[in-house]
Amino acid sequence: MQAAARATPWFFPLVVVLLATLTLPRAVQASSDVYLLYRQWQSYNWPEEVASAAEVSRSQRGLGWLHQSATGTFGVAYDYQPLRIRTGEPAHNGHLHRLTFGGDWHYRLYRVEARVGVTGTSNMFKHQSFHSEVVNGRVAIFRAVREDSPLSLGVGGDHRFGSFRWLPRVRWQHADEGGHWLIDLPVMLRWQSPGERWEFRLERKGDRWATLDKAREVESALYLREWRTELTYRIGSGEGLWPAVILGIGASVDTRVRYQDLETGTLDLRLDDTLLGSIRLSW
Structure with missing residues (x-):
């Protein structure tokens, strides 16, 4: 395997945070979950200013393992998203793969979320180029206002809004x-119903994938971000x-691809809003 040319500036602090959280005290009671996921979007209409362009199709297949305890969660997740852009000369093949590990941990007033x-x-994995x-991740650190408060303040860094950036975060749960x-x-x-049978989620989703063109000469990246709302049963x-x-x-709203x-x-383009459906099997 060819090594990455250089480490991303935020990568080493993220690894330090992730390793440090693994040393936090663990509760005895715990549970594990293995899942399979399939999600399908309706085809996206291409922006009107792009002439004679075909619709953009998108789907997602995923699998993962999640371990839960009283102090937090830790998991490994893989997903594959074909994003088929059939116009112009994209410097990528549209087959997006993502393998990550990490989770969230809380200790006294502090909560850490980290993924790498x-x-x-x-084509990068096929030719090992x-x-x-290709190295990616996200991290967030919170501190509760006081020990019995549902309100926490913190900061998080990720690709949800495009390029990696740090944003202030306010977390409240009840x-x-x-x-x-x-x-x-x-x-x-x-929102989760009692017994977690129903769940409604509105979330900002966004990530970055390293890309290569067909000739494997142009190294670049693809950024995909959206507001996603989903009701599950x-x-x-x-x-x-x-x-x-x-x-x-x-539904996916304000979907942008760069x-x-x-x-x-x-190119930094906005795709039309579209509906989606999903099915997940969990053991």
Whole structure:
């Protein structure tokens, strides 16, 4: 495997945070979850100013393992997203792979969320030709206002809004007989019903994939970001050999894709809003 040309500036602090959180005290009681995921979007209409362009199709296949305990979660996740752009001369093949590990941990007043992994197009892995953009991750650190407060203040860095950037974060959570609420501004709002059978989520999604053109000469990156809303319903509990089935329906709003085109240079385009559906099997 060819080593990355240089480390991303934020990568080493992220690894330090991730390793440090692994040393936090663990609770005895814990549970694990293995899942398979499939998500399908309606085809995106291309911007009107691009003449004679075909619709953009997108889907997602994923699998992962998640370990939960009283102090947090840790997991490994892989997903594959074909994003088929059929216009111009994109410097990528549209087959986006992502393998990450990480989770979240809380200790006294502090909470840490960290994820690190590799993200890139299929030709990079097939030919083992990597560059520095393949290393990716996100991190957030919160501190509760006081020990019994549902409000935490912090900072997070990720690619949700395009290039990697740090943003202030405000996190508030509350549980009562009506369910569990989590508000994490400016990136997420989530509600879970009692028993977690229903879930509604509005979330800012965004990431970066390292790319190579067909000739493997142009090294660049693709950024995909959106506001995604989804309502899911869980069937079954996932005990024994029979999985819980989670069905979802939602929409992607303000979807933007930024990538290198061999003819016109960097493109940053907004795709039309579209509906999506998902199914997840969880053991």
